[in-house]
Amino acid sequence: MNILVMKNKEEASKKAFDLLLADINNGAKVLGLATGSSPVGLYDQIVSSSLDCSQLISINLDEYVGIKPTNPQSYHFFMQQHLFSQKPFAKSFIPDGSNLDADYVTTRYNQILTAHPIDTQILGIGNNGHIGFNEPGTPFDIQTHKVRLTSATIKANSRFFTSSNDVPHAAYTMGIGSIMKAKHIILLAFGEQKADAIAATVNGKITTAVPASVLQRHPNVTILVDQQAAQKL
Numbered sequence: 263m264n265i266l267v268m269k270n271k272e273e274a275s276k277k278a279f280d281l282l283l284a285d286i287n288n289g290a291k292v293l294g295l296a297t298g299s300s301p302v303g304l305y306d307q308i309v310s311s312s313l314d315c316s317q318l319i320s321i322n323l324d325e326y327v328g329i330k331p332t333n334p335q336s337y338h339f340f341m342q343q344h345l346f347s348q349k350p351f352a353k354s355f356i357p358d359g360s361n362l363d364a365d366y367v368t369t370r371y372n373q374i375l376t377a378h379p380i381d382t383q384i385l386g387i388g389n390n391g392h393i394g395f396n397e398p399g400t401p402f403d404i405q406t407h408k409v410r411l412t413s414a415t416i417k418a419n420s421r422f423f424t425s426s427n428d429v430p431h432a433a434y435t436m437g438i439g440s441i442m443k444a445k446h447i448i449l450l451a452f453g454e455q456k457a458d459a460i461a462a463t464v465n466g467k468i469t470t471a472v473p474a475s476v477l478q479r480h481p482n483v484t485i486l487v488d489q490q491a492a493q494k495l
């Protein structure tokens with residue numbers, strides 16, 4: 263694991279952009295993308311750059327179940343707003359949260375991942391160490407699946423909704439096994455509320471209780487944190 267403690271979120275986002283650009287210049291074509299507040303600075307960097315995304319493919323980590331792509335809280339809407347409306351990709355995949363047929367959605371997404379192996383995966387991390395929506399206890403080898411969100415995650419994500427009652431209770435997510443297949447993983451974490459999860463990810467034992475700890479087994483991971491998220495390292 264390559265841990266880079268940056269001065270602040272902006273510096274970390276610039277560094278993430280440089281690393282991503284280096285991967286693209288080295289032939290990366292398929293980007294695994296994340297939602298949440300952590301990658302927003304990176305998407306801003308992409309939008310304000312001259313990078314042409316029209317030959318790239320993007321595959322998002324996850325989506326809430328039971329909300330339409332037009333819902334402003336959906337990850338479809340988020341990606342459109344922060345990146346795709348300004349930098350269209352050749353193809354962009356996000357799990358179809360409006361389809362309640364979990365077998366169909368997850369099987370289809372696994373086929374997409376097999377057809378387009380991810381070169382560089384962008385990740386955030388939940389306060390409880392989740393990656394994508396792989397909550398504590400999720401087996402490390404799982405592929406795309408439907409999850410029930412923990413009350414901690416519903417509470418954490420309620421900041422994007424009018425109230426926690428509006429947060430969906432389930433999501434489709436790429437599995438930990440799918441994430442681990444990416445050639446390079448760039449994880450972004452900012453703020454002191456991420457300090458415990460980052461310490462457990464980097465220095466803790468590898469355990470399903472902290473899903474991100476599995477990244478210790480990956481040969482090419484870059485973790486970009488600000489001083490606050492790094493304070494327990």
Ligand SMILES: N[C@@H]1[C@@H](O)[C@H](O)[C@@H](COP(=O)(O)O)O[C@@H]1O
Nearest residue numbers: 297298299300386387388394395
């Ligand atoms: N499914 C997403 C994760 O992919 C993300 O990493 C996490 C952290 O979000 P934030 O970056 O806003 O702290 O939130 C959600 O649960």
